[in-house]
Amino acid sequence: MTTFGIIRHGETDWNREKRAQGITDVPLNEEGFAQARKLAVRLSEEKWDMIYTSDLVRAKATAELIAEALGIEVRVDVRLREKTHGRLDGTTVEERIERWGEGWRELDHEEESRESIVARSMALLDELTERYPDKRILLVSHGAWIVATLETLLNPEELVFIGNTSICVLEHQKGVWTSSLIGCTKHLDEK
Numbered sequence: 001m002t003t004f005g006i007i008r009h010g011e012t013d014w015n016r017e018k019r020a021q022g023i024t025d026v027p028l029n030e031e032g033f034a035q036a037r038k039l040a041v042r043l044s045e046e047k048w049d050m051i052y053t054s055d056l057v058r059a060k061a062t063a064e065l066i067a068e069a070l071g072i073e074v075r076v077d078v079r080l081r082e083k084t085h086g087r088l089d090g091t092t093v094e095e096r097i098e099r100w101g102e103g104w105r106e107l108d109h110e111e112e113s114r115e116s117i118v119a120r121s122m123a124l125l126d127e128l129t130e131r132y133p134d135k136r137i138l139l140v141s142h143g144a145w146i147v148a149t150l151e152t153l154l155n156p157e158e159l160v161f162i163g164n165t166s167i168c169v170l171e172h173q174k175g176v177w178t179s180s181l182i183g184c185t186k187h188l189d190e191k
Contacts, residue, residue: 001173002129005048005138006146007066009059010036011164014090021142022082022089025057035165035188036062040069042187043138043167048072050132052124053140054080062165063140079120082142086110114148121149129172153177 010032014021028036043066052075053063059080067074086109088096096104128137146162153170160183162168169181 001171002133003136004125004128004170004172005043005136006149006168006170007039007062007138007140008143008146008162008164008166009054009056009062009140010034010039012058015164018092019090020085020088020092021058022085023056024089027057028061032058032164033061033065036065038187038190039165039167040066042190044069047136048138049135050075051138051140052077052080052128054078054082054142054145056081056142059140059142063138066138066140077124079124080139080141080145081120083112083117083144083148084110086112117145117148118152121145122152125149125172150179150182154179154182158182 010028012021012026012032013029014024014026015032016029039062048070049072051063051067051070051072053059055076055078060074060076063074088109088111091099100107143162146168147159150159150168154177158179162183163185165188166183166185167181168179168183171178171180
């Protein structure tokens with residue numbers, strides 16, 4: 001059985017401002033670093049074999065803090081990258097309404113499709129489960145990537161909000177995906 005710990009990166013100023021980040025390289029803010037350090041402490045009490053991350057700086061910084069606590073090397077894979085929101089990157093809902101009106105959702109903003117995200121995520125997961133059977137692998141990614149992947153693999157009724165530095169644990173055995181943890185942020189409640 002291959003086990004994946006899927007992690008959303010720590011908070012950024014754009015998360016706080018509710019701006020679409022997409023592929024814009026927005027760094028973690030002070031709170032994001034604190035969240036990542038708390039998650040690193042939590043994960044250091046568990047056994048994980050490797051960690052892969054998106055190439056975007058907010059995910060890489062989160063992964064590096066975790067990897068240091070676990071004593072493992074960070075591996076970068078662009079298939080973990082967030083979706084592009086096209087011309088919506090960097091905007092808030094209010095700014096979108098101001099620019100394109102109340103019907104902004106019906107316009108083509110050149111966003112990456114859900115199908116494209118799922119194709120990337122499934123290619124990565126299939127490759128890693130084949131290459132590393134019986135390993136425990138952390139993946140540090142982004143909200144839209146994680147949600148699209150979970151909706152594909154699990155019953156959508158199981159899903160909860162995927163907050164910054166939340167972790168989801170999925171197991172893959174004999175072609176079947178199951179989850180033992182979804183969107184857990186208990187490490188953020190600890191002092």
